Amino acid sequence: QVEVAESGGDLVQVGGSLRLSCVMSGNFYDLKDVGWYRQGLGKDREWVASITVGMIKNYHASVKGRFTVSRERVERPMYLQMNDLQPEDTGVYFCYATLWHDDSTVWGKGTQVTVSS
Secondary structure, three states: OOOEEEEOOOOOOOOOOOEEHHHHHHHHHHEEEEEEEEEEEOOOOOEEEEOOOOOEEEEOOOOOOOOEEEEOOOOOOOOEOOOOHHHHHHHEEEEEEOOOOOOOEEEOOOOOEEEOO
């Protein structure tokens, strides 16, 4: 059984930086794509970035050039480096992983990022 848990959210000023971490446990060989979503207050959950099983990185247009998703090896944590943070980046950030055996998605509980102007 795969579990994911994120951390690293905080209050930061406009233009600041944060690094979120996502620790994964369980059957690492069942992990397919992994990545991040976020949800602002009163908004739908929005995909932010992901790493495919082939280690290809993809980003939402609103974060491209500011955020970097990384993961050294399948058993190592995934990170989201966020630079030049803006108020619209505020929200709860969720780590996720899709699984090979049934194509389901495992979610973390989220970590709060607040960007203050």
